[in-house]
Amino acid sequence: xxxxxxxxxxxxxxxxxxxxxxxxxxxxxxxxxxxxxxxxxxxxxxxxxxxxxxxxxxxxxxxxxxxxxxxxxxxxxxxxxxxxxxxxxxxxxxxxxxxxxxxxxxxxxxxxxxxxxxxxxxxxxxxxxxxxxxxxxxxxxxxxxxxxxxxxxxxxxxxxxxxxxxxxxxxxxxxxxxxxxxxxxxxxxxxxxxxxxxxxxxxxxxxxxxxxxxxxxxxxxxxxxxxxxxxxxxxxxxxxxxxxxxxxxxxxxxxxxxxxxxxxxxxxxxxxxxxxxxxxxxxxxxxxxxxxxxxxxxxxxxxxxxxxxxxxxxxxxxxxxxxxxxxxxxxxxxxxxxxxxxxxxxxxxxxxxxxxxxxxxxxxxxxxxxxxxxxxxxxxxxxxxxxxxxxxxxxxxxxxxxxxxxxxxxxxxxxxxxxxxxxxxxxxxxxxxxxxxxxxxxxxxxxxxxxxxxxxxxxxxxxxxxxxxxxxxxxxxxxxxxxxxxxxxxx
Numbered sequence: 381x382x383x384x385x386x387x388x389x390x391x392x393x394x395x396x397x398x399x400x401x402x403x404x405x406x407x408x409x410x411x412x413x414x415x416x417x418x419x420x421x422x423x424x425x426x427x428x429x430x431x432x433x434x435x436x437x438x439x440x441x442x443x444x445x446x447x448x449x450x451x452x453x454x455x456x457x458x459x460x461x462x463x464x465x466x467x468x469x470x471x472x473x474x475x476x477x478x479x480x481x482x483x484x485x486x487x488x489x490x491x492x493x494x495x496x497x498x499x500x501x502x503x504x505x506x507x508x509x510x511x512x513x514x515x516x517x518x519x520x521x522x523x524x525x526x527x528x529x530x531x532x533x534x535x536x537x538x539x540x541x542x543x544x545x546x547x548x549x550x551x552x553x554x555x556x557x558x559x560x561x562x563x564x565x566x567x568x569x570x571x572x573x574x575x576x577x578x579x580x581x582x583x584x585x586x587x588x589x590x591x592x593x594x595x596x597x598x599x600x601x602x603x604x605x606x607x608x609x610x611x612x613x614x615x616x617x618x619x620x621x622x623x624x625x626x627x628x629x630x631x632x633x634x635x636x637x638x639x640x641x642x643x644x645x646x647x648x649x650x651x652x653x654x655x656x657x658x659x660x661x662x663x664x665x666x667x668x669x670x671x672x673x674x675x676x677x678x679x680x681x682x683x684x685x686x687x688x689x690x691x692x693x694x695x696x697x698x699x700x701x702x703x704x705x706x707x708x709x710x711x712x713x714x715x716x717x718x719x720x721x722x723x724x725x726x727x728x729x730x731x732x733x734x735x736x737x738x739x740x741x742x743x744x745x746x747x748x749x750x751x752x753x754x755x756x757x758x759x760x761x762x763x764x765x766x767x768x769x770x771x772x773x774x775x776x777x778x779x780x781x782x783x784x785x786x787x788x789x790x791x792x793x794x795x796x797x798x799x800x801x802x803x804x805x806x807x808x809x810x811x812x813x814x815x816x817x818x819x820x821x822x823x824x825x826x827x828x829x830x831x832x833x834x835x836x837x838x839x840x841x842x843x844x845x846x847x848x849x850x851x852x853x854x855x856x857x858x859x860x861x862x863x864x865x866x867x868x869x870x871x
Contacts, residue, residue: 385437425452486510789819789864798855819864
């Protein structure tokens with residue numbers, strides 16, 4: 381009966397009565413195979429992209445090593461085929477080939493080992509459908525590993541699905557490790573309510589969702605700086621943005637993609653200016669119901685306008701580059717009621733001007749001209765009535781009234797001097813008790829008008845209206861006739 385061989389190691393089983401005198405040689409070879417199967421470390425040099433790992437019956441072969449150290453210079457990922465496909469195999473593999481290697485035995489699962497990594501694998505020897513399994517991958521999920529330093533002095537990468545830390549995940553030194561990289565970024569990061577992301581060796585600045593207080597994202601402990609020309613956006617569609625426009629206007633720029641309103645400030649809330657909050661701007665809804673500037677002056681630069689109206693119909697401007705005065709453009713209407721317009725200085729040089737001409741009258745003079753009864757007018761007479769905001773001034777027209785004219789004569793042969801005043805009373809004129817009479821010219825029937833005093837003067841019995849003071853507007857020298865001329869009553 382001939383020799384046979386073990387299925388997995390290819391150890392020769394000497395047949396009964398076989399190899400007389402040569403039994404020792406076979407036995408020694410079998411011991412070498414067993415030694416390789418149990419403790420053997422084989423260096424396998426790879427090349428190209430394929431390699432066959434064979435276990436040969438009765439002779440030493442690479443497939444018998446327990447530990448495989450892969451080297452060589454493969455041109456890419458190398459596929460290592462375990463043969464025969466009906467042999468059960470257990471390998472400890474260290475891949476130092478410079479490329480990834482894939483172990484296969486049949487159409488079942490394969491195992492890939494990255495360069496620089498190792499694994500414990502087994503092949504199930506199931507023939508054409510044989511599969512290779514990575515036992516190492518099963519260890520970390522089947523049981524806990526306690527007090528293990530991974531990598532030693534040369535840290536190694538850890539690949540896993542979920543890492544659960546009961547206390548902390550720490551770097552080897554302060555600032556000594558990163559989370560993610562420029563080419564391998566993390567996805568979402570979840571931080572619980574009221575927990576902080578802290579920055580700085582002394583944790584100077586933190587970011588926190590402050591759920592138990594402000595219910596907002598809270599940045600504490602330091603300033604927040606945005607680089608030049610970078611925007612802080614608001615809205616899902618980035619509708620509004622803040623930007624320090626360094627490469628443009630060199631100012632803080634507030635912009636909105638559409639719509640009119642940019643910033644809305646609630647009722648009775650202030651925009652505060654100054655390190656000590658000296659000045660504030662507020663819509664004072666619960667007080668004056670107006671825009672309120674408090675705590676300091678408001679200054680408008682030279683030649684800049686304060687405009688009123690949607691179309692800027694009216695403006696106020698200090699016209700420094702023009703006439704160096706306050707310039708109001710547009711109509712000005714003062715509301716009814718107790719509204720005062722007070723011109724502090726009105727000294728005959730400065731004060732109220734109309735059309736560039738100074739009004740020289742004092743307030744008392746102007747008031748006397750607009751209110752009360754006019755009793756005399758400089759340079760003339762004849763005005764009467766009360767001057768009010770709704771009153772009128774009228775001329776007297778009744779016979780003998782102040783301001784009217786009359787053709788008068790003097791009783792007796794007496795001269796009348798132009799410009800002198802006359803009265804029928806005892807005082808008040810240049811010529812008192814002048815015996816003034818109404819006079820006129822009479823026709824004698826011959827179509828001639830003669831100065832016939834006997835006919836034109838009706839006598840002292842007709843004196844109605846001849847009270848007061850009269851001024852002679854003409855002159856008449858008496859002869860044998862009565863002097864008569866035109867008179868104006870002045871008081």
